[in-house]
Amino acid sequence: MHGNDRRTGVEDAVAEQQEQAADDAMMTRIGQVIMLHRGGDRAEARDRFLGLWSEIGEDGDPLHRCTLAHYMADTQDDPADELAWDLRALSAAEELTDGRLAQHEQSLAVRALYPSLHLNLAADYFKLGRSEAARTHLSRARGAVGALADDSYGAGIRAAIGRLEVKLDAGEAGGGGPEGGAGPSREGPLGPPRQESP
Secondary structure (H helix, E strand, C coil), X not given: CHHHHHHHHHXXXXXXXXXXXXXXXXXXXXXXXXXXXXXXXXXXXXXXXXXXXXXXXXXXXXXXXXXXXXXXXXXXXXXXXXXXHHHHHHHHHHHCCHHHHHHHCCCCCHHHCHHHHHHHHHHHXXXXXXXXXXXXXXXXXXXXXXXXXXXXXXXXXHHHHHHHHHHHHHCCCCCCCXXXXXXCCCCCCCCCCCCCCC
């Protein structure tokens, strides 16, 4: 019996390693599509993201859903579609645990994702001319920045919050971001930056 218990423990460890390898493979595949998009092939990236989204599924791993939706938003032509994907990213983040995130990025806590996620939503609502919703998410982003390190990523998020606050205060809703982008950088916890609005 003791030998069987040990075998079960080994099988469990092997199964866990296989599961982690599959998780890493999906994150690698998502990263490859991000690079395709950065290389300028927006339509192909969008198609490949949709294929990966079908594989992951609406109830799939929250880390995969959050990351994919976060970047899929940038491949959208319509600001309403961009908003829908950013809402999916936030929803998946709300299901994500620190333990699961640590399997991918050991030094990162889930709360460090929220400044960027809320900032993205604020920028989306701003583009759609929905200033109250933009202010709500901008306030949430501002309230969550304490989770960010004092590094270039944290400074970038704080600066993007400031730029969008200025635009909202000026009442320039619906015209997209200022030169250099009102929206957040996607550099950091979820990966490379999302393209900013011109």
